[in-house]
Every structure is written in structure tokens, then in C-alpha cells.
Amino acid sequence: MIFKRRQKAVQANSLAQIDEMVASGKPVLIDFFQFGCPPCKVMDGIVDEIADEFGPNAHVVKANVANMPDAVQHFKIRSTPTFVLVSTSERQKKKNRPNSNQAVATQRWRASGLVKKDQLRRVLEREGAQPVEA
Numbered sequence: 001m002i003f004k005r006r007q008k009a010v011q012a013n014s015l016a017q018i019d020e021m022v023a024s025g026k027p028v029l030i031d032f033f034q035f036g037c038p039p040c041k042v043m044d045g046i047v048d049e050i051a052d053e054f055g056p057n058a059h060v061v062k063a064n065v066a067n068m069p070d071a072v073q074h075f076k077i078r079s080t081p082t083f084v085l086v087s088t089s090e091r092q093k094k095k096n097r098p099n100s101n102q103a104v105a106t107q108r109w110r111a112s113g114l115v116k117k118d119q120l121r122r123v124l125e126r127e128g129a130q131p132v133e134a
Contacts, residue, residue, distance in 0.1 A: 009051040009060040015071040018086070021059040022105040027087040027127035028059040029120065032077045034066055039114050040081045046117045053121070058129035075107070083120065085109040087127045 009031065012018050021028045031047045033040035044062075051060035065072050065080060075084050087108045109123050121131070 007052045007055055008048045009062045012061045012063045015074055018061060018071060022086050025088055026058050027085060027124055027129050028061060029124060030061045030063055030084045032063050032065050032080055032082045034080045037080045042114060043081045050120050053131045054124055054129050055132035058124050079112050082112045083115055085123050
């Protein structure tokens with residue numbers, strides 16, 4: 001095969017869809033964006049590259065703020081682009097629910113504006129996601 005189809009970030013349509021991804025146990029990197037936002041356009045390709053590089057080892061999600069007011073309110077989004085990493089943490093699980101087997105989803109990182117690709121990569125790797133070998 002000469003060309004491999006590149007994986008792109010998943011377009012989220014609801015907060016419930018994001019919650020399902022978080023429940024999978026993989027780190028979830030969410031790009032809150034809006035159309036007509038120049039920095040959002042710059043980050044669009046970078047976010048797709050991250051989605052392709054991490055493949056099935058992490059969820060990389062794009063969330064249009066105009067279509068997801070519940071997620072905007074939940075994550076307290078004030079500007080675009082804003083990146084939020086949500087992950088389950090064993091440490092949080094033990095602290096908040098010592099007798100529970102259910103992992104607790106927590107916001108582990110956030111940044112607004114232009115973010116370097118290697119910073120996004122480091123944040124995902126810190127949460128246990130590994131890039132897929134080419």
C-alpha cells in the first residue's frame with residue numbers, strides 16, 4: 001500500500017460522548033474550537049497529526065463550542081482554542097473513593113491559544129498514552 005489513510009480527531013457532538021470516551025480509561029485530549037477563529041485553524045492540522053500519531057492509544061477530540069454549550073459550561077471554556085486533557089487517575093480514585101473500583105475522571109491539564117505539538121504529545125505521554133509505531 002502506497003498511502004496510509006491518516007486518522008483524524010473525532011468530532012464530538014455531546015458531553016455524553018466525551019464522558020463515554022473518558023470511561024474507556026484512555027486519556028482524552030479535547031480541542032474546543034470555533035469556526036472563523038484563526039488560531040483554531042492553525043491548530044486544526046496539528047490536532048489531526050496528534051490523533052494520527054497516538055491512534056487507538058488516546059482519544060483526540062474536536063468540540064465546536066457553538067454546538068456544545070453543555071461541554072463549554074462543564075469545562076468553563078472562555079476562549080478558543082482551549083485544550084483540555086481528561087484522564088482517569090488511580091491516585092484520585094484512592095483519595096476520593098478508597099473502596100471503589102471505579103476510576104475517577106479528572107481534568108489533568110489545560111491550555112488556551114496556540115500550543116506546540118510536542119507539548120500536546122508530552123501531556124498525552126505523561127498520562128500513559130504511547131505513540132503508535134509507524
